[in-house]
Amino acid sequence: MTVAAPAAADAAASANTVFEPRLVAFVCKWCTYAGADLAGTSRMLYPPNVRVIKLPCTGRIDIAFIIRAFSQGADGVIVSGCHPGDCHYSAGNFRARRRWTLFRDLLDILGFDLRRFQCAWISAAEGTKWAATIRDFTEEMRALGPYTAMRQLAGERGAPVAPRAAVWHGRPARREPEPSADPATRARSEALAGAIAAALTDKSIAAAVGWTLSPTLRRPRPLWITAPEEADRLGLPGDSDGNLARLLKHPQLTVRPLGMVVRHAEMQALNVLRQESQVAEQDVVLFAVARDGRFLGRLDWDAAVAALAADAEGRVNGFSPEVEAEVSRVLALPSAERWDYWRTQFARCIKCYACRNSCPMCGCEVCLADKNQPQWFPTAADGPGNFAWHVIRAFHLAGRCVGCGACQAACPAGVAVNLLGAALARSAAGHFGHHAGASHQDLPLQAAFRTDDRESFIK
Ligand code: SF4
Ligand code: SF4
Structure with a gap:
């Protein structure tokens, strides 16, 4: 066009x-x-x-x-x-x-x-x-x-317009490994590993996905196991170590039922995927772990939602207080400064798509970013290309983003990827009372409607 x-x-x-x-x-x-x-x-x-x-x-x-x-x-x-x-x-x-x-x-x-x-x-x-x-x-x-604002973007060729140190990026701090000698941590890990090994032995699950400690990354990374004897490699997840629910959409990981170590963030993501019929209850067996590392047991869906609900405390629409504070600060800026803020953020993007690939909600078979017949938006990591990528992605996640922060943790350029999601989550809650992932029984925000939805802005 x-x-x-x-x-x-x-x-x-x-x-x-x-x-x-x-x-x-x-x-x-x-x-x-x-x-x-x-x-x-x-x-x-x-x-x-x-x-x-x-x-x-x-x-x-x-x-x-x-x-x-x-x-x-x-x-x-x-x-x-x-x-x-x-x-x-x-x-x-x-x-x-x-x-x-x-x-x-x-x-x-x-x-x-x-x-x-x-x-x-x-x-x-x-x-x-x-x-x-x-x-x-x-x-x-x-x-x-x-x-002229959009035309100015055309002159931006992806070079950072502000030093990284001057821009909020909110990347979660890397966690030091749990001390393996800590008896409480070891007991929790063993309880989790034992429950998953038992499920693999009685064949109530065909495989399981959880976390193991990566000695090189010095943080937990996903672990896929198919045999009970592999379960002792499982460890406890950190608070901000990605979201395992994304693996349900992986084209090569199709075995079901799949045992999954779930925290509050995974549970919210699974609720959204179930709302959208992208996952069925019988596809996943849930092994719930609280934010403080307690293993809560092998639970059915509703029990896992209830058991993990306490971990939402202090978070707004799933987002951490730090993200919410930054969103509040940005939204209070005059519009011209907001525009500059986002331009600065987007200009650092190198279009690696790590944010998309780590997101449990980004699961399209072919992403718009990868289509070239027709090409929906410029693929270059320049002003217009980055703007279109971030805005379209944020919109596709409106009402779906659960605030897990996996995108932000994955971004190598330190772009505050999930801030737009946090701001849009406020809109979804404010206009439609919608909270992403609160329940698998909710209707997807953008696929549903009410005949009395607001329209005062429409002539
Ligand atoms: S876009 Fe939302 S759901 Fe996806 S990884 Fe980022 S915070 Fe999580
Ligand atoms: S992970 Fe960061 S650099 Fe890569 S596409 Fe996403 S925002 Fe851009």
Whole structure:
């Protein structure tokens, strides 16, 4: 998709030196596109600044389209479709409405000028509303002038714009190995290993995944075992050592039922995967370990959720107090400073995708970042490429990110990867009362809707 101003707008601009904004409208073909057509056939006048892109439904308007429009020079983007209740596919616009709410919040978090992204319900009979909406939008964008923030990103080629030491990165401190001579620690490890060995012996699990202490990394790392005699290599997990639930999506680790050492973070992730039918209860046998290292036993699903609930204390939406404090600080900044903050963070990204690969929620068979037919966003580790990567990833995780911090711990560049997730988790909780991974019975945030979801921002 290439965004170009209609020729008439360009001609007017060069003749009058009046700023003519480039606008893009993503519209549903059943209502708004027909409304725009009606405006045309009825010879209603409106500025020629808008390039209309027709899609089957508002539910099909991917935020990657919007980001791409802005990064290719749009000064404003409007999305529009059928009024609630009128969707040709029953509920596409209800789902779109939730996503627009979250996407607007994400833009606001980033320090983006929200006036440049507008939403409207325009039916096939509302040619007059279409013409008036585009007139108003064009006037507003003329008054605002060109949108330069996204264009500045194009000049950034991935070089750090601030020294690493000057930027909060929140990488958890590396943990020294547990002293093996500590009798309490040894007893806990042995209890865990014994329970897993027994499950492998009676064949109630086909394999197990837990943690072992890596002597070279000096921190726990995942351990995959298939025989009872291997269980004595298992140790206790640390507080911030990745999330084993990601292994359930590993294409080569398909044996089931799988025994898994679960902490609170794994349990939340498993709840989300179960909500999304990506994992079934009978696929996983849970060996619960509390944050303080106590082995809580081999538990069924609900018992594990209840037993690990105490470990959520002090965390907000699953995120640590340190992450929450930094999010609060960033959100209190003026929008221009927020924009600079995220630019600084994103500029350090080298696009290694370690954050994605360590995340229990990033499990698409083919990630958008790896697709080149079509290429959804630039793959280079430059300004536009990094911006698109972080924003799209954060949006895909909205309502799903459980705050485990595995992404942040994995990032070699020290990017504060999970801060956007923490900020969006506040939106999900505030607008929809949604807490990712609180229960496997909740509906996935972006796949569900309520007919009375907020829409005060939609014209
Ligand atoms: S994005 Fe969220 S769920 Fe994924 S690794 Fe980071 S903190 Fe964990
Ligand atoms: S792990 Fe860090 S450097 Fe690698 S893609 Fe993610 S944010 Fe970028």
